[in-house]
Amino acid sequence: MIDSLILFARKLLVKLVAVFAAFIPGIAFAIQPYNLPVGVTETSKEIFDLHMFGFWISFAIGVFVFAIMLWSIIFHRKSVRPTPAKFSHSLKLEILWTVVPIIILVALMIPATQVLTRTHDSSNAEIDIKITGYQWRWHYEYLDERVKFFSNINTPEEQISNQEEKTAEYLLEVDKEIVIPVNTKVRFLLTSADVLHAWWVPDLGVKKDAIPGFINEMWTIVDEEGVYRGQCAELCGTRHAFMPIVVRAVSRPEYDDWLAERQQGAEEEAALAQKADWTPEELLERGKQVYSINCIACHQTSGKGLPPAFPALIGSSVVLGPKAAQIDILLNGRSGTTMQAFGALLSDSDIAAVITHTRNSWGNSGQDQTVFPQDVAAQRSK
């Protein structure tokens, strides 16, 4: 606690000095168009129109209220008007400013209800995609298509910690995008594996909570090809800010090609999971891939983790110690921490591979340098 306070104070001081040095030329703020995106779906466009409608009505009411206040402030100040009026009620006025707002609200309510009703109708979707929120990444499963994958943020930690220049898509980039075809009704089935998350892509005009144990529905029809970015919108723990969403909308043929490619990949994966005769080199190579998909969000590419929440794997007693303990943690998770159980998510080969990877990377060198799928299978069946 004290240490972190001191560290905090030191960082603050450095920052403040840097800010004063850097800020003076930066005063001229580039004012960009800061508004809701119009977006690329009928829903997002309707929402935008309603938003502007609501805004202009609010603007008008605001101008009216402020104008009267300003009028009173200027012309009804004591120096201008030493004797105040005496009135203290007017039934007519009071009825007027009860009834007029009601009319305005009804005018907002009707179109808002129409749009709402339409967004609730997720029937007749051509494609169903199940989205599962995990701490802190998204899992996409194309139902009936045998395609499923995790989508992780892939902004390098060095950019986040200001050691490297930030690139244009900072924090809004992922290793695997979710791909959907344009002009097609796609239904999303949302759930969560742990805590609440919310799947939000502003350009699509969709946001909904991912709730463990429940399935929420929403849908979209994207009009234009392109890449659309969003973020998790419900506080889901430490790395809530670091689970972006990237949707790539493509033409139907492109989508079909992508899907076919993915399905082939899935078959190769399945074959790999069945493969029995792994060499240590193959395991190492495979393990690196598995690690980058499943582990880097917390333990980091560097293996240094983000202590204290996410321990370092470098020099970890579990990683350097006997293999049984590490296999157990991978299979069953670690209760009371955010280390989840991977038993149901990964094959024996992948678990063996990723353990082998951690035992041979970042200078780690301890007991049981190589773990084989058979070891995992044996422990799984216990």
Next chain:
Amino acid sequence: MNEATIDIKTNEMAHDDHHGPAKGITRWLYTTNHKDIGTLYLLFSLLMLFVGGAMALVIRTELFAPGMQITTPEFYNQMVSMHGLVMIFLVIMPTFIGLANWMIPLMIGAPDMALPRLNNWSFWVLVIASIVLMSTFFVEGGAPSGGWTFYAPLSTEYAKPSITFMILSIHLLGMSSIMGALNIISTIFNLRAPGMGYMKMPLFVWTWLITAFLLLAVMPVLAGLVTMMLTDIHFGTSFFNAAGGGDPVMFQHLFWFFGHPEVYIMILPAFGIVSMILPTFSRKPLFGYDSMVYATASIAILSMIVWAHHMFTAGMPLAGEIFFMATTMIIAVPTGVKVFNWIATMFQGSITFETPMLFAIAFVALFTIGGLSGVMMAMASVDIQYHDSYFIVAHFHYVLVPGALFAIYAGVYYWLPKWTGKMYNETLGQIHFWLSFVSVNLTFFPMHFVGLAGMPRRIPDYSLQFSDFNALATIGAFAFGISQLIFAYIVIRAMFAGKPATQEVWDNPEGLEWTIPSPAPYHTFETPPEVK
């Protein structure tokens, strides 16, 4: 016969002893005097304002530029959560209870609060609760980091140890608030001076009476909710765990059944304060007293059936979303009535601009901005985009900072001379106002834009397109934070020095509180005044 005479004598002597405050620390520990307890509440909240404000500045410093600056994501979440809890439960609510303690007896001509010992207890329970809450920083894993809304399952199944302490603290805070509310209700019901009918009560008294009933209605729901959390965490129940047959969304329903009325608990007394100040400095009676009372009551009743507008993305059935959209829109009507009544009060007045009036006018203007963005959010289909974005953060800070907090400042400047018997420094007050007014807008107005552009709330780091306006907001926040030091200086100085205040303090203000000397004597209205 003789004995009886002696008895009467000793009684009278004892009575005489009671007239001055006790000496030393015991005066404050054991006090049952409404003015002392009011002072304690106000000073406590002032201290907490700076604690919560410091947390806000940590948040704003982290958000000054993209990239992690000074915190870790985990510590940032702790700051966000504790900032909310502190500002709501340890600043805004206790300040209003402090003002109620000081002013309600003076306004209705009562000698004290109806339940003085309960009054003492409710303050000290608050202090204990705040110590428990602050102690969470030293619990393993740190303070609560699941937001001030501490949603399940992040704060139940996935709770860290400090959540249990937070639950204890919330229980104590709830007890304190309920005791405060009971006291206020019984005081207003029983101790009004002869002739003070309900429709003659000052609006601050009215708004507090209604607020107190809201507190009684919803604090037990919060207590029940955190108890369910407690048993989920420690005793294996599954109220909010779907795997055990529970429902995480039920948590949100219960939370917001408390949480939305809570929003009005933090703003109705502010309405009351502003409704007292505008007439004084406009030199004109309040416009539409009756409709103000009815509007306040309608807002309170409606506030209990709008809760699920906080949950438009949680996946409610269509009918539910339409219902909550409609009720939320309806609540804008009585709120609008209030705003229009206030501007009609100023209209054709003879206005002067002392510090309380400046804050009251700013309240009306800036609360209106917060109210209008609220109407935009009521449209459920549009709220899909607004929900959990910085647009929401902008909205509720407009309602709570230039809303509730500015009304509190207005009230403090208005009544401070009555409390201390000395005028505060008007020049400094004006400086405090203008700095606050400019910086509060600089802080919170840009948040509307980053929110619309897609920035989620509760994130320690953001993508590059949000940089400029976040930097602006951080500058505003520091300016605002520093300006509040002026306020603390003004208040503390006015306790010890300054021009003596007259009995009326202002130019012919209305109300019983201005018929007693300044500073208000330790005991007032021991014989009830006659109200015509």
